[in-house]
Amino acid sequence: MSKKSNSSFDRRGFLIGAAAAGLASPAISQTLPVIEEPVEVARRNISSFRSLEWQPYFNTLNKGAILVDISSRALHMWTEDGGYKLYPSSVPLSEDLTRRGRTSVVRKVNGPTWSPTPAMKKRNPEWPDFVPAGPDNPLGTHALYLTWTYYRIHGTHDTRKIGRKSSNGCIGLYNEHIAEVFGKARIGTQVLLI
Incomplete structure (x- = not known):
């Protein structure tokens, strides 16, 4: 994998890549870190949009x-x-x-x-x-x-x-x-x- 210079961490790209890697190799997907959304943000968005x-x-x-x-x-x-x-x-x-x-x-x-x-x-x-x-x-x-x-x-x-x-x-x-x-x-x- 090559590094991108001067770029910020792209969470969506990381998760999509991790999912694709998991499909290709189950052993690799088990070692990837899990990144979760803060529960408070999710609750606030769901409760207000009804x-x-x-x-x-x-x-x-x-x-x-x-x-x-x-x-x-x-x-x-x-x-x-x-x-x-x-x-x-x-x-x-x-x-x-x-x-x-x-x-x-x-x-x-x-x-x-x-x-x-x-x-x-x-x-x-x-x-x-x-x-x-x-x-x-x-x-x-x-x-x-x-x-x-x-x-x-x-x-x-x-x-x-x-x-x-x-x-x-x-x-x-x-x-x-x-x-x-x-x-x-x-x-x-x-x-x-x-």
Whole structure:
């Protein structure tokens, strides 16, 4: 085996290689160290990412419903026919950027453009005034505009943001997930952020 210079330990590559070595030679696999995930991390992720019923939150599924749980960083979507999907999301960086309550989808944009809000521009004067649709756009491939000015449910090209407190107020999804939500959401779909 050759050593890679200036590289960090790649756990996934090590485990895949160890599994392959174990298939080829059982004696070798018995001598490999076992690397386990911390139990606390696994428990926290499993307990916070759970499916929910819509009835405690909405009176009807007319036009569908979206529930965003800020604390578990998850977006729950129910279609009018009762279909359900759960998606990991990014949430606002801090409480002062977080808005909770009821709103609805008022506009859907495939290939959104982006401009920072006045508050964002004040905090980050170096940001551009406008970003066209494309791979550099912070709204990703699709955006659902809400009745609240400046708040969106949108995609992101920066997948590191999903599952984290990383936004300036919006709810972010993987681009493939926002494409699904975008396809199912209608103008008037009810949205609740808790």
